[in-house]
Amino acid sequence: MDLRLYDTLTREKRPFVPLDPNNVRMYVCGPTVYDFAHIGNARPVIVFDVLFRLLRHRYGADHVTYVRNITDVEDKINARAVRDFPDLPLNEAIRHVTEKTAAQFHADVEALGCLPPTFEPRATEFVLPRADGKADMVTLIGQLLARGHAYEAGGEVLFDTASMPDYGMLSGRKLEEQQAGVRIAVEAHKKNPADFVLWKQSSANEPGWESPWGRGRPGWHIECSAMSAAYLGDVFDIHGGGLDLIFPHHENEIAQSRCAHGTPTMANYWMHNGFLQVEGDKMSKSTGNFVTIRELLYDWPGEVLRFQMLMTHYRSPIDWTRHATEQAAVALDGFLHITRSVDIEDGNISPDVLAALSDDLNTSQVVVQLHALAARGRAGDYQAACDLKATCNFLGFGLKEVGLQDILRHQKSDIDSSRVDALILDRAVARARKDFKESDRIRDELAGMGVVLKDGKDANGKPVTTWEIAR
Ligand SMILES: [Zn+2]
Numbered sequence: 054m055d056l057r058l059y060d061t062l063t064r065e066k067r068p069f070v071p072l073d074p075n076n077v078r079m080y081v082c083g084p085t086v087y088d089f090a091h092i093g094n095a096r097p098v099i100v101f102d103v104l105f106r107l108l109r110h111r112y113g114a115d116h117v118t119y120v121r122n123i124t125d126v127e128d129k130i131n132a133r134a135v136r137d138f139p140d141l142p143l144n145e146a147i148r149h150v151t152e153k154t155a156a157q158f159h160a161d162v163e164a165l166g167c168l169p170p171t172f173e174p175r176a177t178e179f180v181l182p183r184a185d186g187k188a189d190m191v192t193l194i195g196q197l198l199a200r201g202h203a204y205e206a207g208g209e210v211l212f213d214t215a216s217m218p219d220y221g222m223l224s225g226r227k228l229e230e231q232q233a234g235v236r237i238a239v240e241a242h243k244k245n246p247a248d249f250v251l252w253k254q255s256s257a258n259e260p261g262w263e264s265p266w267g268r269g270r271p272g273w274h275i276e277c278s279a280m281s282a283a284y285l286g287d288v289f290d291i292h293g294g295g296l297d298l299i300f301p302h303h304e305n306e307i308a309q310s311r312c313a314h315g316t317p318t319m320a321n322y323w324m325h326n327g328f329l330q331v332e333g334d335k336m337s338k339s340t341g342n343f344v345t346i347r348e349l350l351y352d353w354p355g356e357v358l359r360f361q362m363l364m365t366h367y368r369s370p371i372d373w374t375r376h377a378t379e380q381a382a383v384a385l386d387g388f389l390h391i392t393r394s395v396d397i398e399d400g401n402i403s404p405d406v407l408a409a410l411s412d413d414l415n416t417s418q419v420v421v422q423l424h425a426l427a428a429r430g431r432a433g434d435y436q437a438a439c440d441l442k443a444t445c446n447f448l449g450f451g452l453k454e455v456g457l458q459d460i461l462r463h464q465k466s467d468i469d470s471s472r473v474d475a476l477i478l479d480r481a482v483a484r485a486r487k488d489f490k491e492s493d494r495i496r497d498e499l500a501g502m503g504v505v506l507k508d509g510k511d512a513n514g515k516p517v518t519t520w521e522i523a524r
Pocket of ligand 1: 081302
C-alpha cells in the first residue's frame, strides 16, 4: 500500500518515497515559548504526531527522525520577560519565561497523546558555531553572504531575494507582484521590499550574541534552517507546519537553506494543516474566544480533544465547537465500553485504518473505520473489538477509564446539573404520590431549561430517570 502525501510546493498528492528508508526525516516548526499554547497550536502537533506514528509503523520506530524545535529567542519573549520579571536581569527573566512555557507545552501535548519528537532543539543553542560541528545560524548566514545571497545594511544582515530567481515557489507569490502590491514605503536600507532579516543588532537591554556583524540576534526564519540542517541534513523528506507559516516563514526557510547549501530543494514534501476557528469565529484574544489547550484540559481528557482534532481532515479548516467535543467524548466512551474487557494482544491494527492514513492522512475516514469496527464489536465480534483496541492504541488513544459519562453529564452546556437532579427527584416524589399535575409541571420546567427526560427501568426493574440536552 503506497503512502501518498499532498505536497504544498508541487500542489499535488503523490507517492511518498523517502531519501533513505533507513532514516526517514521530518521537521515541524515548534512553538515560540512565551505563553500558553492555544488549541490552534495543538493542531500541527497532533497531525504530525499521527504521521510520525504512521512512518514508524511503515519504516520501523528506529528509522524515523522527527525534529520539532522550540523558538526561545523572539521579541515577544523579551517583552513577556520584562513584563513578568521586571526585577530580574534580562537573560534570567527570559530563561524563566521560556523554561516555564516549554514545560507547560510539554505537559499539554503529552496529555493530548503525542509522542515526544526524536529531537527538540532550542534555537538559542544553535545561534553560534557549536563544538559538535552541527549546523548553526551564524555559519549559515556567513555562507549566504559568501555566496552573494545576503547583504549588510542598516545594522542588519538581510537575505537578498532578488539573488534567487525562483523565490516564492511555495506560496506562489512572485517578487514583481510583491513590489507592485507594496503600499508602505520600502524600508530605506532594503534593496527589495521582500528582503528579510537574517541577523539584527541588539541594544544593551535585548538578548544578543557576539557575531561577525556585531552583537545581535537571529531573525526567526534562520532558526529553522539551522536546526533542520543540524539534525536532518541539507535536504530531507518532510517539512510540516500550519498553513499560516507558508508565507513568509517557510518560503524564507526554503530560500535560506537552498541558497546556503546550493541545493535545488530543502524538503521533498511540504505539508500544511488547515486553520482552526472556535465556535464559528476566528480565535482572537480581543473577542474573548481564545481557547488554550490548558483550559480545555481542565474540562476534558486529552484523548477527547485528540479525537475531535482527527475528526476533520488535516488540510480542511476546523470549526472547534463544544458540540464536536461532546461527539468525540461519546465516540470514545463507546469504544471504551466495547474494548474494556478484551485483550489488546489479540488485536491487529486495522488495514482499513492504515489505508485511510496512507491516503494523505485521511483521519476523517479513519474515524469512519473506527466506528465500523466498534459496530462489529458491539454486535459481538470479539476480533473486531480487539482490533479496535489495538488500532486506537496505535493512533495514540489509550482508552483509559476516565469517567466520560460523568464528564459529559457535567459538561452539558451551562445547565446546572445539580439543579436538574434536584428537580428530577422532586418529580419522582410527585409521581410516587400520584401528583401528575406537579410531575408534568416539573417536566415542563426542565424542558424550558433545554433538558429532555427519559424514563426507564434499571437492572432491578426500579423506575429510573435519565436526562439529556435537547438538540
Ligand atoms: Zn520553522
